[in-house]
Amino acid sequence: MRRRFNVNEALEVFQQLEEEGESASSSSTDDSSCSDEEAEDQAFTPGPDSGEEMEEGSDEEREEENMTIGHRVELRALFGLLILAGVHRSRGESSASLWGEETGRPIFRATMSLGRFHMLTATLRFDDRLTRAARRLVQQDKLAPxxxxxxxxxxxxxxxxxxxxxxxxxxxxxxxxxxxxxxxxxxxxxxxxxxxxxxxxxxxxxxxxxxxxxxxxxxxxxxxxxxxxxxxxxxxxxxxxxxxxxxxxxxxxxxxxxxxxxxxxxxxxxxxxxxxxxxxxxxxxxELHSKAPAERSAPQHQTPSGSDPGGTAAEADVIIDYNxxxxxxxxxxxxxxxxxxxxxxxxxxxxxxxxxxxxxxxxxxxxxxxxEPAWNQQKRSIRRRLFLQELGTSMVRPAQARRTRLPRSSSAAALLEVQQQVEPGPAQEQTKKRCHLCRGKRSVHARFCHACGQAVCKEHSTVVCSACSC
The missing domain is CATH 3.30.420 (Nucleotidyltransferase; domain 5)
Structure with missing residues (x-):
């Protein structure tokens, strides 16, 4: 059976969450007070595509930022695929059929795998599940999720x-x-x-x-x-x-x-x-009565006929305006x-x-x-379909540009190659690599030479200001 919380337990849950937040903030401040040498070890130099010579920052922050951007792109691609599925009127069609080689569409396979789509749709949540029961009790909100x-x-x-x-x-x-x-x-x-x-x-x-x-x-x-x-x-x-x-x-x-x-x-x-x-x-x-309403339509009322002495133009205008x-x-x-x-x-x-x-x-x-009222004026009957198709395609393009492995399907792979040529993905040189000058060391570094673009460690790199570099 599902456990039912009372108001006191809900307040205790909120208090525990606040204490955990305060302890997390205090631990972050303690970690920030490190030595200059440790901070220098955590510094990194951007790749050759950046405009600056060398930029300092922690590897964890850079990795977290990349993950955040990747998650946003992937969620946007998920919503785009849902819109494209609606364009094809595949509400009752299974996901395996949409990703199938013979019955599916190449754009679905070129964006993400079927397993990834199932994982995202199954784990998609819109709130913090740990505090949901407490919010339902304290705020009495049925729409809490x-x-x-x-x-x-x-x-x-x-x-x-x-x-x-x-x-x-x-x-x-x-x-x-x-x-x-x-x-x-x-x-x-x-x-x-x-x-x-x-x-x-x-x-x-x-x-x-x-x-x-x-x-x-x-x-x-x-x-x-x-x-x-x-x-x-x-x-x-x-x-x-x-x-x-x-x-x-x-x-x-x-x-x-x-x-x-x-x-x-x-x-x-x-x-x-x-x-x-x-x-x-x-x-x-x-004089006024309702017709039998058709399915999914509002009730239409008859206007007073000209032969009825009680019918007036004002009454007819009211009924016509309502309909x-x-x-x-x-x-x-x-x-x-x-x-x-x-x-x-x-x-x-x-x-x-x-x-x-x-x-x-x-x-x-x-x-x-x-x-733009003149957009696709000649195709007025299918303008909404064309708009939704263009909207969904634009939402999945960033995810296709970031994809590194080609799908097994030849049609999806060809579509992905064309898309990546039009919109190249982010540079991959920013990932962590070993220093190409060190021998026998297993340490991973995140510094890159501005001239050759090779990964270098702290011992084999020097800091040069922008004035001296000129």
């Missing part, structure tokens, strides 16, 4: 784009059938089971301007939240002024109408809704599902993160087309 990354991502969405005069607020369901304590069942959605998100989108472009996850009740005994629709709409539209917000009857309330200019559609099941006076007077006379603006979030859901990068997984943070990649890729397309 993804909270830090989610907050950083959600804060960037409204910074890059200004929506038009019409926005829409609706829910989105990220399909997931694994174990998740805030999983929802929505029979009207194609996935039926998954994680529910509140989304505000621009009506003209379906740009996701803000997203809030629905985490349910904090505890099972907690009372149901009252005014949830009002809270969601006000939180999502915070910072938007002078826009018309279109919602369905779930979000409609008197307090919300006092704060937000909402366009409400007449609904026979709606009770206590705020409608225009003329629509409210005629709601029971049969035009209501499907922005549904359109985003449809576009994201077309080229989705989500893979089969049992971890809900990974499933939600793949949805973040899908939404980010679509938002990037909207931003690019707002800057």
């Amino acid at each position: 993804l909270r830090e990354v989610w907050d950083l991502w959600a804060a960037r969405l409204p910074l890059a784009y200004n929506p038009g005069e019409d926005v829409c607020v609706d829910e989105q369901l990220v399909g997931f059938r694994g174990r998740c304590n805030f999983k929802q069942y929505m029979p009207s959605k194609p996935a039926k089971y998954g994680i529910k998100l509140w989304v505000v989108c621009d009506v003209a472009t379906s740009y996701a301007w803000g997203i809030i996850p629905y985490l349910g009740k904090t505890t099972r005994d907690a009372p149901a939240e009252r005014g949830q629709g009002k809270r969601v709409v006000l939180e999502l539209t915070e910072g938007l002024s002078g826009r018309t917000v279109t919602t369905d009857n779930f979000f409609t309330s008197l307090a919300q109408q006092a704060r937000v200019a909402a366009t409400a559609a007449p609904d026979e099941k709606q009770s206590g809704s705020v409608l225009p006076v003329r629509l409210h007077l005629h709601r029971h006379r049969g 035009r603006c209501k499907g922005a979030v549904d359109n985003l859901d449809k576009l994201v599902a077309t080229y989705s990068c989500r893979r089969k997984t049992r971890r809900w943070p990974m499933s939600l993160f793949c949805n973040m990649l899908d939404v980010s890729a679509y938002n990037a397309l909207v931003l690019w087309l707002s800057v």
Whole structure:
């Protein structure tokens, strides 16, 4: 059974972590107070490609920096491969088929091996697992495994784009059938089971301007939240002024109408809704009724016919405006599902993160087309596919340039050779090597001669300032 922590144990865990951090910082300060000779032994000289004669620094710091750059390049390549898998609509295709010689694509094999891809996807985490249980208890956050990354991502969405005069607020369901304590069942959605998100989108472009996850009740005994629709709409539209917000009857309330200019559609099941006076007077006379909604589409309402004496032009304008603006979030859901990068997984943070990649890729397309509207105008029907393919390819190119061993596949090896000729990888002379002048010694040195580029030790090298070198 999984161990349950109480609040006192959680506080003790936090205190232990703080003490470990203080002890680590004190040990680092003690290690820094070394002699000048030891510091000089740790110094190194950069390779021949650098502009300076000799630069001091520890080998550990240089190695750590190289590992950090390598990890960033590899993670970027992983996300690029996920996007490319979505471009090929291989959501249900196995990874072995994507890397296969006959059924796969060369760009996957040229970027990384199948085993490396499986290792990265299996070990990818978005928080510190050791403190996750304590954060869940103290902060009472069900989104703790993804909270830090989610907050950083959600804060960037409204910074890059200004929506038009019409926005829409609706829910989105990220399909997931694994174990998740805030999983929802929505029979009207194609996935039926998954994680529910509140989304505000621009009506003209379906740009996701803000997203809030629905985490349910904090505890099972907690009372149901009252005014949830009002809270969601006000939180999502915070910072938007002078826009018309279109919602369905779930979000409609008197307090919300006092704060937000909402366009409400007449609904026979709606009770206590705020409608225009003329629509409210005629709601029971049969002039306005809902059609049977099609799958994955917002309910479309019929306009009053010209023969009905109760129908007016104002009522028709309200219904037409609602039908035009209501499907922005549904359109985003449809576009994201077309080229989705989500893979089969049992971890809900990974499933939600793949949805973040899908939404980010679509938002990037909207931003690019707002800057370059004439881009691939002749191929308007497949512009999104071309954009995603170019985006994924650009993300995997640095990893291909850094790869030292060629894959066994001839097509992947040829692709990798061409890519490395276009974008050469980092210089390999910066690694640790033995001094070429020493004989019989096994010590490893990290100094390089500026003239010949050979590795030299401290005994066979001299320090020359920039003025004397001229």
